[in-house]
Amino acid sequence: MHRSRFLHTLVPTLAVFAIGTVLLHACRDDRPTAPSTPLSGAILAETASTAVIHPTGDTYLGIDAASHATETQLNLYTWPDAKPANAILMKFDLASIPAGSTVSSATLTLNLVASDATTDPTYTVTAHAIVNKNPVL
Numbered sequence: 001m002h003r004s005r006f007l008h009t010l011v012p013t014l015a016v017f018a019i020g021t022v023l024l025h026a027c028r029d030d031r032p033t034a035p036s037t038p039l040s041g042a043i044l045a046e047t048a049s050t051a052v053i054h055p056t057g058d059t060y061l062g063i064d065a066a067s068h069a070t071e072t073q074l075n076l077y078t079w080p081d082a083k084p085a086n087a088i089l090m091k092f093d094l095a096s097i098p099a100g101s102t103v104s105s106a107t108l109t110l111n112l113v114a115s116d117a118t119t120d121p122t123y124t125v126t127a128h129a130i131v132n133k134n135p136v137l
Contacts, residue, residue, distance in 0.1 A: 057091040057137030069137065076125065089130075091137050 059069040060076065063085050068074075074088050097103065108127055 051096060053092050055090040056093045059137050060086050060088045062086040
């Protein structure tokens with residue numbers, strides 16, 4: 001039986017999956033409305049800002065049907081060989097992004113903390129947004 005494990009550890013001071021952070025680049029135009037005629041002279045530049053947002057909740061869902069919400073580590077692994085065995089679910093509070101802002105990019109950063117010693121090929125980990133749902137974590 002083969003098992004590849006990718007372990008991710010929580011930061012003790014946060015009750016969140018702290019190694020998974022989202023880096024948001026938000027651009028906001030401070031003008032109340034776009035000008036209707038071309039501007040002469042100085043042109044107002046958009047204000048760009050960057051925010052790091054940590055998850056506010058997390059859990060992982062395993063094929064074993066057990067609840068892992070209180071685990072101290074979030075595990076992501078493939079087992080049996082090359083098949084998904086679980087999924088990590090993270091929740092982010094985006095209220096700190098000002099209304100009307102445009103998010104031009106976001107980056108989710110994950111760190112591989114440990115894996116088994118086999119020489120398996122690289123596995124792809126994908127991220128997906130949960131839309132129109134608010135899971136309780």
